[in-house]
Amino acid sequence: MITGGIDMGSRTIKVVLLENLDVEGAPQLRYAVKKAHIMFPGELDQDKAAEQAYADALAAAGLKREDVAAVFATGAGRKQVAFAADAVTEMTAGARGASYFFPTVRTVVDVGAEEGRGIKVDAAGKPTDFAGNEKCAAGAGSFAEAMSRALQLDLKEFGEASLKSDRTIPMNAQCTVFAESEVVSLIHASTPKEDIAKAVLDAVASRCCAMVRRVGIETDVALIGGMVHNVGFVRALKAAMDVDELKLPDMPEYVSAVGCALLAAESRH
Amino acid sequence: MNATAKYPTEPLKLWKKAKELRDQYYLNYAKAKDNGGLRWSGSAWALDAIPAGLGDDVYSLTSEPYAASIAHDRKFAKVCMDAAESYGFARDLCSYMRIYWGGMHLNKYLFGGPFPKPDFIFQTQICCSHSKWYQHVAKYEKVPDFYLDVGVGPYKTLDKDRLDFVVNQLHDSIEWMEKVTGRKYDDEKLIAAVKNEMRSTSLWADICAQNKAVPAPLDEKTMYSLYVLATLQKSSKWCADFYAELLDEVKDRVARGIAAVPNERCRVISDTQPPWGFLKVFRYLETYGAVSVGSLYTFGLEGIWEDKPDGSWGARTTPMDQGIEIKDRDTALRLYADWNLSKPQWQHFYDPQLKTEMMLRIVREWKVNGVMLHLNRGCEGLSLGIMENRLGLSRAGVPVMTFEGNMGDEREFDEVRTQARVDGFMEQLGLRKLAA
Numbered sequence: 001m002i003t004g005g006i007d008m009g010s011r012t013i014k015v016v017l018l019e020n021l022d023v024e025g026a027p028q029l030r031y032a033v034k035k036a037h038i039m040f041p042g043e044l045d046q047d048k049a050a051e052q053a054y055a056d057a058l059a060a061a062g063l064k065r066e067d068v069a070a071v072f073a074t075g076a077g078r079k080q081v082a083f084a085a086d087a088v089t090e091m092t093a094g095a096r097g098a099s100y101f102f103p104t105v106r107t108v109v110d111v112g113a114e115e116g117r118g119i120k121v122d123a124a125g126k127p128t129d130f131a132g133n134e135k136c137a138a139g140a141g142s143f144a145e146a147m148s149r150a151l152q153l154d155l156k157e158f159g160e161a162s163l164k165s166d167r168t169i170p171m172n173a174q175c176t177v178f179a180e181s182e183v184v185s186l187i188h189a190s191t192p193k194e195d196i197a198k199a200v201l202d203a204v205a206s207r208c209c210a211m212v213r214r215v216g217i218e219t220d221v222a223l224i225g226g227m228v229h230n231v232g233f234v235r236a237l238k239a240a241m242d243v244d245e246l247k248l249p250d251m252p253e254y255v256s257a258v259g260c261a262l263l264a265a266e267s268r269h
Numbered sequence: 270m271n272a273t274a275k276y277p278t279e280p281l282k283l284w285k286k287a288k289e290l291r292d293q294y295y296l297n298y299a300k301a302k303d304n305g306g307l308r309w310s311g312s313a314w315a316l317d318a319i320p321a322g323l324g325d326d327v328y329s330l331t332s333e334p335y336a337a338s339i340a341h342d343r344k345f346a347k348v349c350m351d352a353a354e355s356y357g358f359a360r361d362l363c364s365y366m367r368i369y370w371g372g373m374h375l376n377k378y379l380f381g382g383p384f385p386k387p388d389f390i391f392q393t394q395i396c397c398s399h400s401k402w403y404q405h406v407a408k409y410e411k412v413p414d415f416y417l418d419v420g421v422g423p424y425k426t427l428d429k430d431r432l433d434f435v436v437n438q439l440h441d442s443i444e445w446m447e448k449v450t451g452r453k454y455d456d457e458k459l460i461a462a463v464k465n466e467m468r469s470t471s472l473w474a475d476i477c478a479q480n481k482a483v484p485a486p487l488d489e490k491t492m493y494s495l496y497v498l499a500t501l502q503k504s505s506k507w508c509a510d511f512y513a514e515l516l517d518e519v520k521d522r523v524a525r526g527i528a529a530v531p532n533e534r535c536r537v538i539s540d541t542q543p544p545w546g547f548l549k550v551f552r553y554l555e556t557y558g559a560v561s562v563g564s565l566y567t568f569g570l571e572g573i574w575e576d577k578p579d580g581s582w583g584a585r586t587t588p589m590d591q592g593i594e595i596k597d598r599d600t601a602l603r604l605y606a607d608w609n610l611s612k613p614q615w616q617h618f619y620d621p622q623l624k625t626e627m628m629l630r631i632v633r634e635w636k637v638n639g640v641m642l643h644l645n646r647g648c649e650g651l652s653l654g655i656m657e658n659r660l661g662l663s664r665a666g667v668p669v670m671t672f673e674g675n676m677g678d679e680r681e682f683d684e685v686r687t688q689a690r691v692d693g694f695m696e697q698l699g700l701r702k703l704a705a
Contacts, residue, residue, distance in 0.1 A: 091697070127693070127696070130670075130693055130697065131671065216663070
């Protein structure tokens, strides 16, 4: 059986198609990524964007619509996915997906473009508590993105630059707009870019950590979402959370879509 | 009954009367001067039995429920807040206060006509915004003001000295009122008002206690329109009499199994004032079969409670029901101060743990499945320590969600994101949306 998961994020759409390998003698169902992972630029017309992302994913996987038993959707635009059999929140999808990759995980930190969230997960991969940033991007990926623009670095360079610094410069602003002013002030004060990059990522990590502490930090801890690609953020978050290890999936931005596909499969049993 | 209904439901018979009493209250204030009456203004926590001794033609405007009414009218609320902010007040101050000030500066009354000027201000101070609020009003309107310091610590630590501190101020306030109004104070009217308030607030607690029943006879959105009468004039006979009638009706609903939400399958409580312009959040809960059965806010802002012999939380027994006679001013003031100092919503100003304990008690006794905490940017007083409450509830194993907003300032509320939070919380509680 093949099922699909679509994560309608604020910046990108992620589609995953999974096939049940149905390994003989295995007590549990197992799934493998079928083929395609499409990262799709978000469009204002979300219905159309979802439709196109899904069509591209099917084409890449060599599948027809009728081959897919069910699709579940998640993300900020989940209600716009007309072809989805059901929609679940980012907490449920992220928890299920992270537990699939790391069965021992009990705390999931999900930092995407629009929102950062901490999710407490039980052994079955269900969320038991969650906390998220509110109407503010200061604990999310778009904050880091805005700050990297101010430093005229691309996101990869931004993360890597921060690793070259061991200075601690506190950033006090709680708001992206004011934080940008702080960054500009640091630039004017001839502060090295590496130090500013570290200061920004320390600030994002600190806010994420404060949020995750609301639900409690229980090991194992996994980080999912696009910010996993930012090596500086990973280092900063690990330090802020004071954990020995952060479990990092290979395709961090697809974890919630995988969670959806798993939930879609489970709904068929 | 629709397809998902588990219980019968029917409208509240007293609904219309509650609305009429509320409208009459605001009309009375506006027209107080027509027959030579007096107007005073203060918060919903002002000890309103005290001015009652000045006569039957003394009318109040309690500012938080008035501002909440404006907040429901989002357009006018914005105009009022713009006016206050244009005057130079910061946007992060109490949103009720900004709305009230804005209406005063614009000289516009929500119920029509110019903003009615009070003759005097009579205010308690336990919330830090309360006294500053009326300090500005008194200066702007050029009216005399009196503030009662009721911050004497948690009720469980109340002793004679602390009680005397409040009682002595009440005596002073009466002398002050006689002086600024030129009226002779009537102790019989005071005693009647004190008794009315004790009846009102005990009856309201009893009404809330009926919601321990499954299904809940009242939902919180409805309760907002009922508790408000106590925030207007709890020392009035009309308020006490209305609650006596309401208690009968709610008890009857419990006896007949009448539900507020016919598809009730999950019970939650909220916390602090809701975002008044977006009460539809409570209707959104119902799409999951979830009902908010109340909150410490709706129960304890005006309800007065006590520990019952069986260990449960119930309406506080009035001195009258204990056979205590109230014959003179000092006895009335002493009992009245003691009564108000036991108000649940005053306790957590001293220690958030006290609030957590009361919330846990509500969770247990009202059979609550989860708690929705409103991180209310509009009210520092009631949001004080709220994250400690979250921690305490979580540690006790109670599922909690938070959402950020503002009781009066819609610019700080994100409806879509809040609904997304509710979706997540409902999933956490194992609920999916019910078929329409």
